[in-house]
Amino acid sequence: MVPIIKANVGRTNWPLMAAKAVAAAAAALACGIAAAQADAPKYGGTLEVGSVYPTISALSWDLADWNWKQNYDTGQVYEQLFAADLSKSRRNGGKYAFQADAWLPPDAIRGELAESWKWIDPLTLEVKLRKNVRFPAKPGVMEERELTSEDVLFSYGRMNASAKKIPSYYDYLTKVEAPDKYTVIFRFKEFNAEWDYRFGWGYYSGIMPKEVATAGAANWKNVTGTGPFTLNQFTQGNSTTYVKNAQYWDTDKIGGKDYKLPFVDKMVLRTVKDEATRNTMLRTGKLDVLELVRWTAVDELKKSAPQLKWSKWLSYTGQYLALRVDTKPFNDIRVRRALNMAVNKQEIVKQYYGGNAELFAYPQHPDYGGYFEPLSTMPDSVKELFTYNPEKAKKLLAEAGYPKGFKFKVQVCACNQDHMEMLPLIGAYLEQVGVKIEIQPMEYGAYLSAMTTKTNAPGYMMANGHTNPTTTLRKSFVAGQVWNASQWNDPAFTARVDQAFQIRDEGKRQEAIRAMTRDIVAQAPYIWLPTPYVFTAWWPWVKNYDGELRAGAVRSGPIYARAWIDQEMKKKLGF
Template sequence: MKTFSSCLHAGALAAAIAVAPAAALAQGKPQYGGELRLGTVYVGISALSWDPADYNWKINHDAGAEYEVLWAGDLSKSVKNGGKHRFVADAWLPSDAIRGELAESWKWTDPLTLEIKLRKGVMYPEKPGVMKSREFVADDVVYAVERQQKSPKKIPEYLDHIAKVTAKDKHTVVFNFKHYNAEWDYRWGWGYYSAIVPKEVVEAGASNWKNVNGTGPFLLQDFQAGNSNTYVKNPIYWDKEKIGGQEYKLPFVDKVTYRTIKDEATRYSLLRTGKLDILEVIRASEVEDLKKQAPQLKWSRTLAMAGTYMAMRVDTKPFDDIRVRQAMNMAVDRQAIIKSIYSGHAEVFGFPMHPDYVGYFEPLSAMPKAVQDLFTYNPTKAKQLLAEAGYPNGFTFKVQYNSVNGTHADLVQMLAAYYDKIGVKLEIQPMEYPAFLSAMTTRTNAPLYLMDNGHTNPTTSIRKNFVKGQVWNPSQWDDPAFERRMNEVLAERDEGKRQIALKVMTREILEKAPYVWLPTPYNHVAWWPWVKNYDGELRAGAVRPWPIYSRIWIDQEMKKKMGK
């Protein structure tokens, strides 16, 4: 399978406006107007930042309506439109399903120089007190990338492969590399921290939501922390969608509202009564009841693109001992967790590689016995390993978890019961999400830290979880040899060779067990049938749903007939 980068190197990819074939026509002629009301994947978490230079993972989810990027997912390749991709990954765009967003075309002029032609005529809308309406130009890309490079909050070494970014002319940007990095397109082209923020917004104050302004399909109208984000149509948005031979200006809906709803029961009530058009995250145990209570809902189920685990700080005794970490894994009955917590809707093994990552993923059955043993419930062996490590009577440690996550509240209690059987006592500390996240990012998290973490993509999943100094490394894993091999992977242009190396590294880290590897659940999405041109897609880039939302329309007549 070719990578995006190898295709670009060959000059084989060209950007194209997504074309939706007959599948979209089956949903009727597109309609303009109305409001799309959403309980998103992150329905319990309010916006954490409005400034991409804060390097906050959620920025594209909240500010991506305004801030566009160079590349995005090509939704014409979705399953709904006759393609093979579901577009649910948190930050994985297959190489055959990438289109230019603000980039129009691109080519490698030599192995370390990438030249990008930008779309002409893309406009920033006027924002009173912030900026006049003007054209998006190459200097905007240069400014945005250099600002990310200089941010004191940036991920260590994240953009260090870039030597310089220059504007060759008004609509051409040139990236010169110091060295090749296999994640280049993800890191600054369509990833978490790739937003093109104009200088005027920064000068007005990029952290203030009232100043947010970009070239995207919607404009942020209102933000009420802990309650809602409200967006309205950008009347001068550039993109179009071709359906049935006819071109339609995007977006279709006039308004998009994100609701922030921490209480699960409230989310389900709003969905049942039609006050939410889409709810993107539904606990498995609630699915059957919702299907009975609202039988007209449409559904999608995909294996979650986030792994669930309990990190063990290897810089803290006794978790510096591999025998203790392996014991902590063997003490857990994953099949019972799947049955009890997930109502059967989960897989024992789905992290740190995701089964969707074809060529990178190996099933548990293909793993060495030492790895398979960690996923086998064996409290007797766990107690034996603890005794060998010098802890025959167990120990007591604090575990932190995100209190917004109702599933984790149940899961941590179940884990505590398992560990009690081998003499390990958990002191359970629920935390509000901002404080919970801050504990990890400042490396002050407890010795045990229960969390979900997006796989991101095949390379990043291994790098960000298990390389020293990375933000998403709550175990504080530090192995210089492992890090050297990671750097070799990032320098490798051949995807086949990267796949082999990452398979070996995945096996190794699974056996060394810095995490208690927990089941990966299935994610359920439900929506009302008046939501058209939608089939459960979640992201067309790194936590970036806006290309999807801009293509949705509401069948107003159907909604009226259904009494909603």
Template sequence: MTCIKTLARIGLLAGAAALGAGGAVAQETPQYGGSLSIANVYRTVAPLSFDAADWNWKFNQDLGLVNESLLVADLSKSRTQGGPYAFISDAYLPMAAVRGELAESWQMQDNPQQLVIKLRKGVMFPEKKGVMASRELTADDVVYSFNRYNNSPKKVANYFDHIDKVEATDKYTVVIRFNKYMAEWDYRFGWGYYSSIVPKEVVEAGANNWRNANGTGPFMLTNYVQGNTLAYKKNPVYWDSITLGGKSYKLPFVETLSYRVIKDESTALTALRTGKLDIMEAVPWSAVDELKKSAPPLKWNRWLSTLGNYVALRTDTKPFDDLRVRRALNMAVDRDQIIKTFYGGQAEVLGYPMTPDFGPYYEKLATMPEAVKELFTYNPDKAKKLLAEAGYPNGFSVKVQTSSVNTNNEVLSIVASQLAKVGVKLEIQVLEYPAYLSAMTTKTHAPAYFMNQGHTNPTTSLRKAFGSGQIWNPSQYSDKAFDAKLEAAQTEPDEAKRQELLRAMTREILEKAPHIWLPTPYVYTAWWPWVKNYSGELRAGAERPGPIHARIWVDQAMKKKLGF
């Protein structure tokens, strides 16, 4: 069956992709000093806000070197260190891959149901002139940060509804009292998008001013050139260390670090090729062969994108309130052609809303009901028939919005040409990212909305994109029965049962087709060989690369030998 054959091999390919950099790197003696210049996965998107309470999804990428969370990825279990975890996923950490960051220990208790967190002692905020004196982190900082998130008018609906109260019972103990079990407790409160601990002094000085940013993390933000560079320097009072070869080393290794915002792809690739970038986290497949020729020392990792690609169809707006129309548009899209012509064969079908990274939560298309498989089979004749049945025998015209920073906009043009063959005309409107994002969050976006959206984790992938009233639900999909199933899955403590529930809900949402489901590409990470203690890991929490970069050192002699 068309497109389904690509799914048959997705599990194997995804696993091979994650292993692209090989196993553990050979242990060498770490070096201190030097600098790192990095183009992150979202190098085209400038910081959206420096205030964590704005519920800004990109905060952890921009300030995850500065502000820490209670929990974090256990990078001693990374493939760099010979462990089993690639740490690629945008916001999914199995519990076996989690360690305490600001939390020294934690315990879930019953009767009453509560989470008791013991903080590390001696963790310091550095001095920030004009903002705060250096002082120790305490439980009050955790409580204050939670209350700011929870009281923010911008918070995600129902995000903390499972929590009755967060309180400090002594200087180093935080107790989170639950009114019901929440399977995502570690993600929502421990290492997720909205879990950074920001001190009161920063808020009082003005949290959205980058000059006031301060936290317990390995680096301090020293400069921000708008739309260009975030510059950091080593935090002199940072608490953490790493053990390598049986010896403990204080972190971080490099003296300075910069994250580059580079919207133009050719500019970014030139910066990588000429050594102005040490790491480029997301290199498109189309650039890899040329880079391997022009810069052969580069090291590589290949991974299946953590972004789901789709055109959201507003189910609250005609003509997309009709299921027949939504199914017709899916059947009118030739995904095999997109994979072949745009992605050069380097893409897979059905990476969203679930992904192979989620293990048992993920189900291959080949085992799904025929009503789902049909949507992924190119069938323009059936599409025309469904459109006629829905009252659109001659098709229709509809506006679709996309962002200027979306590197896959050419895919939208291909989709538009394919839909034109069944009489559906897409009027493409390209918006700058802030306007594009604002249109969705204020629910004023067009009937069709082209988007790349992170998978996050198994329950959130369904909740945020298809739960009633959710901010990141561009299709405005709303079904009370589906919401009840979401609630049941989120509060189910038995993981095997939760997996079964979520697989069934995924089949349901795919069949209802609130999106035109599109292929998911493979992406490459490239770095120069002087970058040490690194194998292409991308996230140590929700969109948070900071702890990974703090563990990298630079072989400055090798860099000089290679002419840089």
């Protein structure tokens, strides 16, 4: 960039100034070219990543199992119709961090397998697929071939026919058609504001070839897709290894030049249950990226490994203790509100989290623009739930018929160290108003099964992804939904959720969502808990990366396809 020169016109030697300006511009241009050449991506190497879900291995490789984590594990292999437009990331001069678990703003979505899409009429969407996108050959599973509209039709149909499907997920569609090799038509019964999320870039939107289903989709050895990597090895509780898909179709523009993706030869996702071990692996360079670092470890890591780069972000996983409203005493709103007032949430933020948390960030996240409403503007019925008031809590319990309190069981995942440490503290607060809890730690599989089968205990300590502004209300507070741990069942509220999905005008939809959020928070089906800040750390030799985590619903494949390793820098830093 040529520097701007401010001059005193009456005393300026114009020829000399002009010469100097030209020389300065040439020098700046030379530096720019040198920097561009220095930053030109290099191919090769292995990218070692510590998982944002460090204690949980792949839950299933079969997309039709509808497990929430499938995009994280298969999203390097299976692509979707849409993905995040990473050219709008902050590192590229945009405004998006791409850290939300399942929220892509409307202006930050690009076609992935979809080359283009348009509304033919208000209830008919036409999607045109990219041509010459290839499935690589997989011995014993399939021959190499081109992706076609039949693959999209098959994937949608298989998901829709699954017994594990989320209730009502596709009810707004009447039919999906494949009129030709590269065209898919989605016919709507009614408009749904989440259409692009639900079948385009969401948790359950992966496009899988029929051959994988025939061979056995649950077997990781059969997994193959059109993505930047192929699945090479899976070791339960340890690692998932992906290698470069040499036939991958996409490119990335860097310095005005298109580069074929991916850059690295191999990517390894590490599952490391012990927190201290994870941090040591990062500090010693055995991990290039650690997607999740708790605030308690940050200062020490910054001292012992000062070259690390950091991203601080407010977690997109809400925390709460769900109270089953279909059981006594939690069918009484006075009891639920009392338990909220009995917990000193401000003290948890200041003392337990050292200030590294926000008191009110669930079910809506502050990043959700017009959908989020701060606590300061909430009605008193909401503010009261976040104000420590044990005396009023005792009064409400007495009014509800529990002057001496009661005891209830709380299930918690043993894999969540934060919750294992926080729950006894919550128990201590509750005991001050006569309420005692019995803590039941569970392994993740049994813990998740308790909720999905609706056999969870009256208390259920939970970390639940915000997902997006509309889904967070549907999945958590609509009867029959998988993640409704409180078993909330209010037909009038369900009707309001359904109506919100049908509002095309985003401003009006935001207004409806804010009103519903105020109402459901005041009903206190949960003990609302603070949302912590968390950190992502990476070594500076990881280039073309700035802490991005998700290019769709918990899907990192397009992000790591664009990262490359500066091997020379890595050696200079002693690794």
